[in-house]
Structure formats: structure tokens, C-alpha cells
Amino acid sequence: MKNATLPPLTFLREPGAAPDPAGLAEVQDIVRACMQCGTCTASCPNAHAMDLTPRRMWRMLLFGLFEEVFQSRTFWLCSACYTCTLRCPRGLPLTAAMAALKRLAAAGDDAANRKKALFYQEFMRNVEKNGRVQETGLMFHYFLAMRDPLLPLEYTPLGLKLLRKGKLHFGGGGQRGALAPLFGKVREMEARP
Amino acid sequence: MKYAYYPGCSLETSAMEYDVSCRRSLERLGAELADIPGWTCCGASAVEPVSRLLTFALPARNLALAERETAGLDLLVPCSACYLNHLRVGRECAADRALPGRINEALSVEGLHYAGKTRVRHLLDVLSADVGxxxxxxxxxxxxxxxxxxxxxxxxxxxxxxxxxxxxxxxxxxxxxxxxxxxxxxxxxxxxxxxxxxxxxxxxxxxxxxxxxxxxxxxxxxxxxxxxxxxxxxxxxxxxxxxxxxxxxxxxxxxxxxxxxxxxxxxxxxxxxxxxxxxxxxxxxxxxxxxxxxx
Incomplete structure (x- = not known):
């Protein structure tokens, strides 16, 4: 059940590198026209759990306060509901900016951030291997990667419910390995300077 | 009424009741579904935090298969995350002129080509606009x-x-x-x-x-x-x-x-x-x- 033979799923850069300057410049470009109206913050269903409001974070990015931004949990709390993107009076794709920050943080050298990216990384590792995502295997590998013995307990009631309903499936579906060539090619393309 | 059908990964496992009830109720409404052979995961909401190119290449692979295998049919998608991922490919390609070339370079590894000919439809769109x-x-x-x-x-x-x-x-x-x-x-x-x-x-x-x-x-x-x-x-x-x-x-x-x-x-x-x-x-x-x- 180990995935040791697969290369790391950090597509951006070598693990351990500082956030990619070109990537940071791209996110800055996305929010360059922000006029600090705060519609994004007022619209965000998860703002209550964030340490920086989205409005404040965009400004900090433009000021180059990258370290502060990457130490915040704000962008990890984006659930991609697209309400801010829909309502932004400047028409800025703010949900895409949140995802770009997740990518940059995952490729940076901060261990806490790399851990927060593990769910997405394990998800895509599962897709690469199985062609179609196998939810049961995904959660299993996610728990292993998180190395937190208490985490699986939080999801045990759900696991038991799904088991009773015949919804837990181990093993691959019919497309195992089908995405290996595409993943390989994308990895090669994104590694180009 | 005939559609290409992309159920997505969840509908094969934890959401099998969505897949089955979707197929059976659409049949009652006279809508015919054609499965796309060899479809794969669209990346759901996990792909964008991992790779920007893969965000478009994964759903584009399915769209390329649909263009080849179920040409001319709209793609009906019951899962909202799958729907958005597939829909976004065409939208982003229209905004970023370099993107179609990059997507097709990635897909060339399997001899596939994405031309953007398939209209992506959410199940709810089909039910309210086409069926009524x-x-x-x-x-x-x-x-x-x-x-x-x-x-x-x-x-x-x-x-x-x-x-x-x-x-x-x-x-x-x-x-x-x-x-x-x-x-x-x-x-x-x-x-x-x-x-x-x-x-x-x-x-x-x-x-x-x-x-x-x-x-x-x-x-x-x-x-x-x-x-x-x-x-x-x-x-x-x-x-x-x-x-x-x-x-x-x-x-x-x-x-x-x-x-x-x-x-x-x-x-x-x-x-x-x-x-x-x-x-x-x-x-x-x-x-x-x-x-x-x-x-």
C-alpha cells in the first residue's frame, strides 16, 4: 500500500525551496487592482475562522509581506465557494489566487504549510495511481501521511456509517494507471524553467 | 434528448445512489445517456492547490475523449465540482491564449486532442432548461x-x-x-x-x-x-x-x-x-x- 515509488507531487519546485518569486509575482498580479472594498471578506463563509481577513491579505501580498501571509491560515480556509470571485467589483479571480497561495505554500520550506497541503497531495497521488479517485484508500493514506494518531478517530463514526451502507471500497477501479502518462508529462512540463 | 454522461468518481462509490437515481429518473424523462469510455478523475477541488496545468489537463482529457467518442453531444455532469472543472477548461482557454497549446501538448502523450467542441452542462441545467x-x-x-x-x-x-x-x-x-x-x-x-x-x-x-x-x-x-x-x-x-x-x-x-x-x-x-x-x-x-x- 506504500506509494514510495511515486515522485513527490509538488509540481512547482524542489521540496524545501523558498516560495517561487515568479509564482509570488503572479499572485500579486491577480490582486493588483484590488481597491480594498472588503466585499470578499464580507462574502466569505469561512472568514470567521481566518486570522487575516481576505481583504487584508491581498494588501499584505501587494506590500510584499510574504512571510506573514504564508504564516497565516487564511488561504488554507478557502473552500472554493467562489462567492468572492462572483462579487468582486474589480472582477478579480480571488478563488484562483487562494489556490495559487496553497500551491506556493506547499512548495515552500515551511513544514507546517507542507503538512496542510497533504490532503490535496494525497488526493492527487491517489488519482495518479488509480485513474479514478478511490475515497477509502485516500483517507487511509491521508491519515498515514498526517502521522496524527487521533485524526482517524474523528472520522471513525463516518467510516462505520459508510461501511454499514456498503460504501467503503478498497482496491482500484477500472482505470488504474490510466493517468500515469498524463501526470508524467505535466510534471515534466511544469519542471521546465 | 441524448447526452454524453460523466458521472465522476464519487458517483461510482459513496454517491452511487445519485448515479442510479439520475440514470433512472432521466430514463423516465426520455433522456438518453451515453457513457464516455475510459473517463478519469477531473481532479475535484484538490487539483488546483497542487498543479495549475493539471487543473485543466485532467478535465480536458475527458473532454477530448468525449469529442472523439460521443461527438456532438452535450456533456451532462451531475457533480458540481466535476461540472465546474470541465466547464472551466473552455472558459480559461478563451482568456489565456497560451493555455490550449499547453493542454494539448500534455494530452499528446496519449494521442488525444482537445478542441473545445463539447458543451458542458450541469444536471440541474438540463433538468430545468431542456426537460422543463x-x-x-x-x-x-x-x-x-x-x-x-x-x-x-x-x-x-x-x-x-x-x-x-x-x-x-x-x-x-x-x-x-x-x-x-x-x-x-x-x-x-x-x-x-x-x-x-x-x-x-x-x-x-x-x-x-x-x-x-x-x-x-x-x-x-x-x-x-x-x-x-x-x-x-x-x-x-x-x-x-x-x-x-x-x-x-x-x-x-x-x-x-x-x-x-x-x-x-x-x-x-x-x-x-x-x-x-x-x-x-x-x-x-x-x-x-x-x-x-x-x-
């Missing part, structure tokens, strides 16, 4: 009289591309539910995020959203959904969310297509109602009363 409430009403064998339903739209069927509904005040389900003989609960949480994959990464935050939605659905016999992620968050974490939120009552959560199927006279087994994680006794009593009235 009148045809739905004509297929009803067992009116759901006395049932109050809260339509839950979620996020990605509505936003960021408002193609078939008002993304701030969605209402495309209202005529469909009324066509079944049921009553629509007036509420304003139909487009409020359920937390999506935060349920795996930041559970406390997602539970707040689920609790708010459940509290807003007070008075409904059932919430109906059009997305396996919304369905899972609202049904599987219901007890935890009610505890965290401090108020609200257990409520049944069904896929819209299960409700359609039941009104069309399909049995509870036939729409796999036994696979749902939140079905109250009060709902099954009402459903059985509707069935008895028909007989």
Missing part, C-alpha cells in the same frame, strides 16, 4: 403532496459562472420540486457553502457552515442536493454539526434525482434510498402515505 417542469409534471405518478423540501444548490453549480440560474438567489429547482407536488421551503441558504473539502482539512470551520444550513432548513421534511460533496457534508456530519451548532433538528437529505424518481413511481429501493445516511422516520412515513394515496 412541464415534462417533469407529466412523468409524475405519485405526487409528493404534503412534503416540504429545501432546495440546496451549493456553490460550484452556480459560481463563478452563472449560466443557468441566479448565483445569488438560485431558484431553478423551485418549478421542478413544485412539479412533483411538493412545497418549496422559503429559505436563503440554498447557495451557502457547505464547507466542501474543509470537512477533511479544517473540520471545525466546515461544521459551522453545515450547522447554519441545517438550522435554516427547519420546517423542511427534506433537503435536496445536486452534488455528492454537499450531500456527504449535510448528511454524514449532521449529528456533529447539530451538536456544534447548538440547535436545529435532524433532517433528511436526498439527491434531487431520488426525489424525482420517487414521484415518478420508482420504489425506495430503486432510487437506493437505503444508501442515504440521513433519512428520518417522518420522511419515510410521508413518502409511504404518498405511495398509499396512489394505490
Amino acid at each position: 417542469a412541464e415534462a417533469v409534471a407529466a412523468a409524475v405518478r405519485r405526487p409528493l403532496e404534503g412534503l416540504t423540501v429545501a432546495p440546496y444548490y451549493g456553490c460550484q453549480a452556480l459560481r463563478p459562472y452563472p449560466l443557468f440560474d441566479d448565483p445569488e438567489h438560485p431558484r431553478s429547482m423551485t418549478p421542478l420540486i413544485e412539479a412533483l407536488g411538493a412545497t418549496v421551503l422559503p429559505w436563503d441558504l440554498g447557495g451557502h457553502c457547505c464547507g466542501a473539502s474543509l470537512m477533511a482539512t479544517k473540520k471545525e470551520a466546515a461544521l459551522v457552515s453545515v450547522a447554519a444550513i441545517l438550522a435554516g432548513a427547519e420546517g423542511a421534511d427534506a433537503i435536496v442536493t445536486v452534488c455528492p460533496m454537499c450531500q456527504m457534508n449535510l448528511e454524514a456530519y449532521q449529528r456533529e454539526a447539530l451538536k456544534a451548532g447548538g440547535h436545529g433538528n435532524p433532517v433528511s437529505v436526498l439527491y434531487l434525482t431520488q426525489l424525482l424518481g420517487l414521484a415518478f413511481g420508482l420504489s425506495e429501493e430503486s432510487v437506493l434510498l437505503h444508501k442515504n445516511l440521513a433519512v428520518t422516520g417522518a420522511l419515510t412515513d410521508k413518502l409511504r402515505a404518498c405511495a398509499a394515496a396512489e394505490a
